[in-house]
Structures are given as C-alpha cells and as structure tokens.
Amino acid sequence: MNRFISNIAKGDKTKAIFVERLVSSWYFIILPFAILIAIKIYSASTLDIILASDWSIASFIIYGQLISQITANSISIKHIMDHGLEYYITKRIAFGLTSNIVVYILISLKPNIYLGLIQLMLFVFANIRYFSDNIAIYALKNQS
Structure with a gap:
C-alpha cells in the first residue's frame, strides 16, 4: 500500500498525507467485505x-459519498464552473447510483452468477472511482 501511496503522491508530502487518510477511510469500506468473505x-x-447483494449497496454508498464530497468541496472552490459540477453529478447518479440500485434489485429478486459478477465489477469500479475522484478533488482544491 505504501508503494500505491507514493506513486500517487509523487513526492508531494501533503498529497501523501491526503492519500493516507483516503486509504484509511477506504479500509472501513473493505473491512466488512473481508469479514463477509472469510x-x-x-x-x-x-x-x-458473489451472490451477496451487499456489493451493490456498498457501491451505492461509495457513489453517494463521492457526490456529497464533490458538492461540499465545490462550494469552497471558486474556480469550478457549475456546468462541470452538474455533468459530474449527473454521471455519478446515472451510471453509479442507478446501475448499482438496479443490480441490487435484480439480484435480490432472482440471484444468479451473472448478476453477481456484474455487481462485483461495479464494486471494483466504484472503488477505483473513490480514489480517482478524491484525487481529483484534492487537485482542484490545491490549484492556484
């Protein structure tokens, strides 16, 4: 994990601290799934x-947090244009929240391996978005 943090931070100590905090909070997303798997x-x-619907719920929560974080941070960042924020939030709702809740409903109604694999892929993608979007928030906050 240290290599991951140093690759993202690229020598920037403040960014490394930010990523360490990000990873620390991410552990609390992953911990329940490690326990579930065990x-x-x-x-x-x-x-x-694979068939546990918890994956879809967790992905939904991750996207909800991202939308909340970018919205809250955009208030304090003066140079974000509103239409860019609107586009970001629309993408996260349309492709993040909606797709995960649909898969959650489908797997709750009729679980199968294909839906299980889809929700796992969506979960992995939500975790990737968690890091990339938070790094983007960091970059926007530190632009001068």
Whole structure:
C-alpha cells in the first residue's frame, strides 16, 4: 500500500498525507467485505460471496459519498464552473447510483452468477472511482 501511496503522491508530502487518510477511510469500506468473505469461505458457501447483494449497496454508498464530497468541496472552490459540477453529478447518479440500485434489485429478486459478477465489477469500479475522484478533488482544491 505504501508503494500505491507514493506513486500517487509523487513526492508531494501533503498529497501523501491526503492519500493516507483516503486509504484509511477506504479500509472501513473493505473491512466488512473481508469479514463477509472469510465467513462465507469458512461456511463453505463461496458462491454466496458473489451472490451477496451487499456489493451493490456498498457501491451505492461509495457513489453517494463521492457526490456529497464533490458538492461540499465545490462550494469552497471558486474556480469550478457549475456546468462541470452538474455533468459530474449527473454521471455519478446515472451510471453509479442507478446501475448499482438496479443490480441490487435484480439480484435480490432472482440471484444468479451473472448478476453477481456484474455487481462485483461495479464494486471494483466504484472503488477505483473513490480514489480517482478524491484525487481529483484534492487537485482542484490545491490549484492556484
């Protein structure tokens, strides 16, 4: 993880501290899933790992946090144009929140391996967005 942080920070100590805090909060997103996986493996129900709808809910929460963070930070950043913020939020709602809630509903109604794999991919993508969007927020806040 230190290599990940140093690659993102590229020698910027302030950015490294920001990324360390970001990773620290991310651990609390991942921890319940590590526990879920361990329990499912222990109970010999590995297919249930993929079919658990928790992945979609977590992705939904990640996107909700991102929308909240960018909105709150944009208030203090004077040089963000409103139409850029609107576009960002529209993308996150349309592709992040909506797709995850649809997959959640579908997997709750009729679980299958394909929906399970889709929700896992959406979860991975939400985690990637978590880091990339927060790094973008950092960059916008530190532009002068």
